[in-house]
Amino acid sequence: xxxxxxxxxxIAGALALAFVVATAMPVAAQQPNSVxxxxxxxxxxxxxxxxxxxxxxxTIPDVKSYVLEHPAGREWREFHGVTLKWIxxxxxxxxxxxxxxxxxxxxxxxxxxxxxxxxxLRFNVFERFVHWLTAVSFVILGITGLNITFGRSLILPWMxxxxxxxxxxxxxxxxxxxxxxxxxxVVLMFLIWVANNIPTRADLEWFKxxxxxxxxxxxxxxxxxxxxKLIFWISMIGGGLVIVTGFVLLFPFYGTSVSGMELAQIIHxxxxxxxxxxxxxxxxxxxxxxxxxxxxxxxxxxDANWAKERHSLWHAEETQGSVGQAQAMRQPAE
Amino acid sequence: MARMKFLCDADRCIECNACVTACKNxxxxxxxxxxxxxxxxxxxxxxxxxxxxxCMHCTDAPCAAVCPVNCFYTTADAVVLHSKxxxxxxxxCFYACPFGAPQYPxxxxxxxxxxxxxxTFCAGGPEADNSKEEYEKYxxxxxxxxxxxxxxxxxxxxxLLAGDSDVIAQIYKERVAxxxxxxxxxxxxxxxxxxxxx
Numbered sequence: 001x002x003x004x005x006x007x008x009x010x011i012a013g014a015l016a017l018a019f020v021v022a023t024a025m026p027v028a029a030q031q032p033n034s035v036x037x038x039x040x041x042x043x044x045x046x047x048x049x050x051x052x053x054x055x056x057x058x059t060i061p062d063v064k065s066y067v068l069e070h071p072a073g074r075e076w077r078e079f080h081g082v083t084l085k086w087i088x089x090x091x092x093x094x095x096x097x098x099x100x101x102x103x104x105x106x107x108x109x110x111x112x113x114x115x116x117x118x119x120x121l122r123f124n125v126f127e128r129f130v131h132w133l134t135a136v137s138f139v140i141l142g143i144t145g146l147n148i149t150f151g152r153s154l155i156l157p158w159m160x161x162x163x164x165x166x167x168x169x170x171x172x173x174x175x176x177x178x179x180x181x182x183x184x185x186v187v188l189m190f191l192i193w194v195a196n197n198i199p200t201r202a203d204l205e206w207f208k209x210x211x212x213x214x215x216x217x218x219x220x221x222x223x224x225x226x227x228x229k230l231i232f233w234i235s236m237i238g239g240g241l242v243i244v245t246g247f248v249l250l251f252p253f254y255g256t257s258v259s260g261m262e263l264a265q266i267i268h269x270x271x272x273x274x275x276x277x278x279x280x281x282x283x284x285x286x287x288x289x290x291x292x293x294x295x296x297x298x299x300x301x302x303d304a305n306w307a308k309e310r311h312s313l314w315h316a317e318e319t320q321g322s323v324g325q326a327q328a329m330r331q332p333a334e
Numbered sequence: 335m336a337r338m339k340f341l342c343d344a345d346r347c348i349e350c351n352a353c354v355t356a357c358k359n360x361x362x363x364x365x366x367x368x369x370x371x372x373x374x375x376x377x378x379x380x381x382x383x384x385x386x387x388x389c390m391h392c393t394d395a396p397c398a399a400v401c402p403v404n405c406f407y408t409t410a411d412a413v414v415l416h417s418k419x420x421x422x423x424x425x426x427c428f429y430a431c432p433f434g435a436p437q438y439p440x441x442x443x444x445x446x447x448x449x450x451x452x453x454t455f456c457a458g459g460p461e462a463d464n465s466k467e468e469y470e471k472y473x474x475x476x477x478x479x480x481x482x483x484x485x486x487x488x489x490x491x492x493x494l495l496a497g498d499s500d501v502i503a504q505i506y507k508e509r510v511a512x513x514x515x516x517x518x519x520x521x522x523x524x525x526x527x528x529x530x531x532x
Binding site: 151 | 344345349351354366368371372373374375376377381382383384385387396399400401402403404405419420421422423424425426428429430431432433434446447515517518520521523524
């Protein structure tokens with residue numbers, strides 16, 4: 001009897017085990033289906049937070065199109081639309097205002113002793129050529145460049161969309177092509193004038209004396225005074241920066257990405273507006289600011305008295321050294 | 335009016351590039367210009383997803399904001415279009431665009447760009463609807479014919495949706511609810527500052 005029970009127990013146990021296994025199997029078979037197939041999927045927000053841009057692989061030859069998203073353009077937009085306009089507006093208008101106030105206050109700084117009638121050669125024909133090559137291309141680049149930033153809000157409304165677009169397209173082409181002339185100008189300028197523009201103790205004295213701009217005599221200076229040296233180095237450093245970043249922008253995707261070009265544009269435009277505002281002082285001093293200065297860049301000569309008052313050390317060099325070497329005489333009757 | 339948008343359901347895209355081909359053919363887009371492209375992320379790895387991307391026709395479009403000649407305009411359907419007559423090819427819209435949508439034919443010396451070209455949501459340009467001039471500059475104007483963009487229309491898996499924002503968002507939500515997952519409307523947060531809650 002006990003044997004029969006034992007058999008039954010065994011059968012019942014086997015059945016129970018079979019039931020458990022049979023019911024458990026489908027559960028195990030369904031296991032993969034309950035996994036979220038999206039769990040390992042790339043997530044947009046996560047990628048943007050990690051990389052600030054989303055890049056993958058594509059099948060078209062245009063490799064730069066493999067960047068799916070780069071929202072950084074938004075910061076560049078903010079810079080271009082707001083920050084740059086403020087920087088440009090403040091520096092350019094501020095500088096014009098300062099110069100206007102200065103002119104109303106001091107007027108044209110005269111040659112105290114009057115013209116002597118004797119002239120000294122200040123810039124030879126090559127120096128003048130290099131100056132005007134750089135100057136003319138700088139003015140063209142400045143106007144066409146400012147047009148890209150300020151044209152839409154300042155000129156477009158009264159010029160009309162069609163006419164403004166035609167002008168802006170020509171401006172863009174000139175900006176692209178004239179850049180080469182400007183580059184040559186800056187390089188030559190560096191070569192011919194760098195030796196005269198090394199800062200010296202005399203420049204320190206010149207700056208201490210305010211350069212004679214705020215009353216008193218102009219402190220002694222060599223061929224270039226402290227202010228002119230400052231303008232020279234602004235042109236070299238500022239010019240160098242706009243040239244390098246300009247060429248990066250002129251050749252899109254040659255070793256740069258979109259973010260590289262955005263950065264290049266930011267440097268290019270900020271340096272450019274600062275450069276333009278600095279050049280206003282140079283243009284002012286070279287024209288209406290100082291009597292007898294402009295002719296140095298026209299026929300290359302300056303009046304001997306101007307040289308004595310403005311660049312006494314240079315005047316001494318020129319007159320005491322080998323006379324006639326860099327000296328030109330003009331008839332006093334002129 | 336409708337607020338037109340694209341939505342690419344990345345969980346459905348099989349990277350067949352039919353949208354790219356359809357677009358190029360429909361608008362006779364020149365060689366080297368791709369108004370639409372498919373980008374595959376995590377290629378060959380678990381969680382790989384492909385997304386078809388073109389101009390997203392952003393709300394407060396960055397391209398329009400930075401354009402120096404103001405050549406962009408937004409239609410009543412919220413499609414961002416531009417005038418190739420006004421465009422000067424400066425490339426600023428490309429710097430500002432989060433989606434790499436603007437394309438430029440390479441013309442002339444060094445890197446000079448020609449007139450910008452981009453996805454029009456099959457809505458042409460400022461010229462008269464379906465005129466010869468419009469077709470030559472911007473391609474077909476399917477919207478004026480009452481049709482939706484061809485890329486989405488012929489998507490084999492219906493991954494790429496184009497149409498009114500509310501309608502396509504609803505379709506996507508239903509899909510996500512039914513299948514239980516969805517990797518979101520790619521680009522919507524960047525383009526429209528909003529996403530589809532799923």
